[in-house]
Amino acid sequence: MNTHIRVAPGDLFGDGVFETIHLRPDGPWLLHEHLARLVRSAAILGLPEPDLSELPAFTGEDIAVPGVDPGSDVPRALRIIYTGGRVHTAVTPIPPAVLRERRDGVRVITADLGVSVRRRPPWSISSAKSLSYAENFAARRWAVRQGADDMIWFATEGYALEAPTASVVWLAGGELCTVPPAEAGILPGITAAHLLSLAPSVGLRAAERMVTLDELVAADAIWLASSLRGLAEVTELDGKPRPHSPWTPRLLTLLGFPATS
């Protein structure tokens, strides 16, 4: 595990795939699911299948952030990066902003991504977690310039797709919902899928649905779901405040996150 990686210049062109995983005391959270998605993403990009047998075991003292006491409880993330050669790994502290958004929620704006869910080109990599992340970063910076924390992308047909680095999850009439990845041509969210699989255990039904902005506004609660934030509740949508949902701490607990840190 290194803080720096030696790469060929050709490795810098975003032509690879990655996963970001929450490091927990018992190991990387949902590791198997993330590795399976890494393999799928590589196939979508047309890269050779990654050799996962080279990965370290990710147990106990293996997982240390350089410069941080291994015994400390600094929240940490595991990055797995693959550009066609060796699989790289890196462990980094989780940025404070991520922990704050999990605790306090996010102010979100919505915007037309300018792409059609019905006209994804045959070579589209929109359902892969690729390293070509500049548009995602640019979208988040734009959201911040508008006074928001994050954004939700909509297709030209008017359906919600995803956030630049998260899935959209909402609660409506006792149903916990997310966007169907295949139909929308978006990345299959691992945190969202795991949450929906646990919904019955807290008395909720689970469903995948295409959703319009009006339907989203009318939902009981909206969250952005991702590996490190877990769930960040949408506390403001397009400038309109939304009440905190009593479900947010319950669902965070269900996902194994401390509800208050």
Place this chain on the structure above:
Amino acid sequence: MNTHIRVAPGDLFGDGVFETIHLRPDGPWLLHEHLARLVRSAAILGLPEPDLSELPAFTGEDIAVPGVDPGSDVPRALRIIYTGGRVHTAVTPIPPAVLRERRDGVRVITADLGVSVRRRPPWSISSAKSLSYAENFAARRWAVRQGADDMIWFATEGYALEAPTASVVWLAGGELCTVPPAEAGILPGITAAHLLSLAPSVGLRAAERMVTLDELVAADAIWLASSLRGLAEVTELDGKPRPHSPWTPRLLTLLGFPATS
């Protein structure tokens, strides 16, 4: 100049910009124009302005490909890469396929990119030369799987945009044309712009026009224009052969490329 670069894991997320420049005996071709575009691309991505004063002078023996005799006439390319920190440079041999496409032309297919020129989102980086190139690579791989060498992207409105790594140039009725970058929301092509600026010297008029597939099919000649290929004539479009244009060697000479190598 190194064949490898040491980067932080965060540098691998395509959140940077680059230029590819043809190295000629008298130095990098159109260097000033490429550096100006690097600065514009960085601004579009929201990166700090790159410090170009750190760049080497790019004269004479500075420019060598590791493992290649500096006195040899191996065609070489200069890559300039910027991810927000130091500006990296690398010199590499020009791949044989690039030289072959300049000499023999390219078989091209056309395809709907699934994006609207009228609905580019406000954070779009489509007019920057960003490192997030996975979609470009995926598109070219898809073209090859269809039995072609390259492709031309069209907007949902039916206008030609660009090729994954080149501008589209065509000749129609004594007018040498390319797509207007600002109107189409595409990368401003340096080779195409330079060629159009030279058009009057060979008795052609120059114009920027939005163009449909029917208009492109009816053109006297079509080329893909880029720094290393210079001009690669489209010798087959969507499976239909096109006659070689007598303008191809003339325009390559005008651009300072050896017409036959």
